[in-house]
Amino acid sequence: MMASMKSDLTRRTFVGSAVAAGALTAKPALALSSNEARRLIDRVVGDINGVINSGKSQNSMFRDFEGIFRRYADVPTIARSALGPPARTASKAQIKRFSDAFTGYLARKYGRRFREFIGSKIRVTGARKVKSFQEVQAVANLRGQPPFAISFMVSDRSGSDRFFDLLIEGISLLKSERAEIGSMLDRRRGDIEALISDLTKAG
Amino acid sequence: MLPATTTRSRPAIVAGALLLAACSVPDTPAEIHDPHESYNRVMHNVNTSFDTVALRPASQVYGNVVPQPVRTRLDNASRNLGLPAALVNKLLQGKIEEAAENGFRFAINSTLGLFGLFDPAQDFGLEENEAGFGDTLAVWGVPEGAYVVLPLFGPSTERDSVGFVVDIATNPVGALFGSDAKDANIGLTVTERLNFRYSFSQTVDSILYDSADSYAQLRLFYLDNRRFQLGQITDDGISDPYGDLYDGLYEE
Numbered sequence: 001m002m003a004s005m006k007s008d009l010t011r012r013t014f015v016g017s018a019v020a021a022g023a024l025t026a027k028p029a030l031a032l033s034s035n036e037a038r039r040l041i042d043r044v045v046g047d048i049n050g051v052i053n054s055g056k057s058q059n060s061m062f063r064d065f066e067g068i069f070r071r072y073a074d075v076p077t078i079a080r081s082a083l084g085p086p087a088r089t090a091s092k093a094q095i096k097r098f099s100d101a102f103t104g105y106l107a108r109k110y111g112r113r114f115r116e117f118i119g120s121k122i123r124v125t126g127a128r129k130v131k132s133f134q135e136v137q138a139v140a141n142l143r144g145q146p147p148f149a150i151s152f153m154v155s156d157r158s159g160s161d162r163f164f165d166l167l168i169e170g171i172s173l174l175k176s177e178r179a180e181i182g183s184m185l186d187r188r189r190g191d192i193e194a195l196i197s198d199l200t201k202a203g
Numbered sequence: 204m205l206p207a208t209t210t211r212s213r214p215a216i217v218a219g220a221l222l223l224a225a226c227s228v229p230d231t232p233a234e235i236h237d238p239h240e241s242y243n244r245v246m247h248n249v250n251t252s253f254d255t256v257a258l259r260p261a262s263q264v265y266g267n268v269v270p271q272p273v274r275t276r277l278d279n280a281s282r283n284l285g286l287p288a289a290l291v292n293k294l295l296q297g298k299i300e301e302a303a304e305n306g307f308r309f310a311i312n313s314t315l316g317l318f319g320l321f322d323p324a325q326d327f328g329l330e331e332n333e334a335g336f337g338d339t340l341a342v343w344g345v346p347e348g349a350y351v352v353l354p355l356f357g358p359s360t361e362r363d364s365v366g367f368v369v370d371i372a373t374n375p376v377g378a379l380f381g382s383d384a385k386d387a388n389i390g391l392t393v394t395e396r397l398n399f400r401y402s403f404s405q406t407v408d409s410i411l412y413d414s415a416d417s418y419a420q421l422r423l424f425y426l427d428n429r430r431f432q433l434g435q436i437t438d439d440g441i442s443d444p445y446g447d448l449y450d451g452l453y454e455e
Binding site: 077078080081109112113115116130131132133135143145146149153155157164165167169170171172174175176179180183184186187202203 | 275278331333402403405406409413414415416419420423424427428430431432436438441442443444445446
């Protein structure tokens with residue numbers, strides 16, 4: 001096998017560039033354990049519970065939620081994924097500005113969702129390995145409502161333990177934002193600058 | 204190794220494409236199947252207008268006039284009257300324990316819980332096992348079918364629409380407890396919907412009125428939530444933004 005690889009120059013080039021591309025785009029998996037993922041989400045859930053039961057104004061809650069996203073979520077990955085194929089042609093600076101605007105938008109949008117859990121307490125219930133990452137499961141018990149299932153998808157592929165998706169009753173933030181940002185971009189005829197400036201007001 | 208995989212997988216891809224083209228209903232519900240999209244979009248706009256002029260304002264009045272504990276009691280009573288049908292469906296699904304649990308729950312809450320207004324069964328550790336005929340069809344292996352937007356009732360699938368019609372036609376409450384109970388059930392279904400619209404008004408508003416494409420958002424939400432409820436989410440269907448190295452190659 002080694003011999004055939006050496007003689008096959010094109011194949012070798014292909015393998016070499018694939019490895020190089022892999023090294024650039026994805027750091028090696030550090031094998032995140034269920035316990036580590038769970039510890040991260042315990043902190044996230046603790047912070048969210050603190051915010052929703054703080055009695056603060058809506059705007060200051062949004063600021064707190066933005067802090068939670070920045071501290072615990074892999075925002076650059078979520079942003080790139082939401083932007084989809086245009087992320088490959090956009091400039092680095094543009095992606096950075098998009099990512100910043102997108103974080104504020106997420107904090108306002110999902111802050112609103114979590115505000116509807118005011119008076120309840122979110123509780124982590126378990127964790128399991130999915131593909132190369134961990135799913136940490138939690139429930140929110142609201143008075144007079146059946147319990148809500150919340151899942152956080154956690155990975156260490158960014159270099160530190162971060163969550164990259166949040167599912168409420170099976171509805172994925174990542175998937176819905178891919179669809180939503182895609183629609184927003186279509187409406188603006190693919191103009192990322194227009195999208196960025198509108199995102200600062202949306203959510 | 205690389206070329207071998209390519210030649211081997213090519214017929215598989217062709218066969219897969221032919222299979223997809225042949226059956227309009229995908230076997231694994233991982234994608235969006237929406238052949239009635241143009242009709243559905245019209246109906247979605249009708250329903251959104253209905254929300255704007257009727258449902259949303261009525262829910263605001265209901266939520267502001269009726270105190271929260273009362274709204275919760277009425278929701279309890281509404282869910283209680285759903286238990287006989289849920290019991291039958293759990294039996295049809297062969298889930299005897301869950302059916303029995305619904306039966307005990309109904310007996311306790313209808314008596315000790317004053318017609319279901321209160322929920323003492325919760326203290327006995329008896330959970331509610333919701334089930335409609337749409338769920339039963341899913342358990343029987345009936346495929347989801349196309350996405351459908353129903354007038355006034357909103358997102359559904361072909362399978363769930365059949366379930367919905369059967370649920371209405373066969374609800375045992377009237378036959379078991381008389382026409383007053385049947386009327387109460389209809390009234391409580393309305394108050395439960397109003398309370399849901401009120402309790403989650405920010406989320407619903409943001410989906411219906413702030414989305415760039417509210418139709419696409421609602422469709423995604425409904426299908427993902429429904430598949431989640433039915434336990435049909437496979438690990439393959441979970442998004443992996445790190446593994447999507449080739450994501451986008453097949454899009455657009």
